Amino acid sequence: MKLSTRGKYGLLAMYDLAVNDQKPVAIKAIAQRQGISDAYLEQLIASLKKARLVSSTRGAQGGYQLTRPPHTISIGEILLALEGSVSVTDCVSSPDCGQGCDCPSRPVFHKIQEGIDHILADLTLADMLDCKTDSPEHASVEATI
Amino acid sequence: MKLSTRGKYGLLAMYDLAVNDQKPVAIKAIAQRQGISDAYLEQLIASLKKARLVSSTRGAQGGYQLTRPPHTISIGEILLALEGSVSVTDCVSSPDCGQGCDCPSRPVFHKIQEGIDHILADLTLADMLDCKTDSPEHASVEATI
DNA sequence: TGAATTCAGAGTGTTTTACTCGGAATTAAC
């Protein structure tokens, strides 16, 4: 159930683009600021571009930019672009899950998926920017299971 | 973000135990009914036992049983026992996530985690049993992203 | 022309996953 580094780094990259939104931002700049390998980041951004979440300008002084304002880009979209899919299990989508057809897990998986999709659709890139203005630290950070 | 087979199979095993609750159920029986390798299932059940979700009876006619009634066992507990942790990322729990300290992803990850935890805490094993009584198929099954 | 960039794809070491296997310990049934 963990997110891979693709998701994590990609989110940071999108955040970086949202913050530096005036002109094209080079991969190297993002990588340095966010502490990520730039060769790797290149791949991730390629996925983001394919999903049309960012646009690119080639050549010197080139770089990447968001295609839409941060509050219209959901975290779910970003993660989907990077992780390929954000589904808990294939069972949910495919009718033939292997264990015959009326698998007892199905409805449960379906509910979990709905919940997660909902959360990811509601959160947007703007929520990452907010935390800057939002000065006082969020209180409890321990309860994670 | 996908669940591993541990989670999936383990959930099916728990379901099987919930259905056959009168006496100890042998691994072989569960494995056969649910279509899982019994040697592998053995490992999974070991995790469930360590988490005290099931108890065992050794020897011939032995097997496993739930330690608590289905409606008191949350899906979250089960998944936690099997997958080790159900956190989206370690960032959420550990204060030092690598990228310096006030990482912009944090609050977002935190919210996602809260949401998932909530869903998993609310769903219980009983919800898997319900689908039996709940005769008519749930309508839409397509929307998964 | 030269330097800065994106673009594209192949290559690689490490880790995780999803198992299998063998054998010891325990217990009900005969």
Added chain:
DNA sequence: GTTAATTCCGAGTAAAACACTCTGAATTCA
């Protein structure tokens, strides 16, 4: 008390996924 059915335990392994790296084009600003 022997036998058959089981749980228990730990080691081993093939395949896939992950997290990168590297090389070399193509493009564009200065």
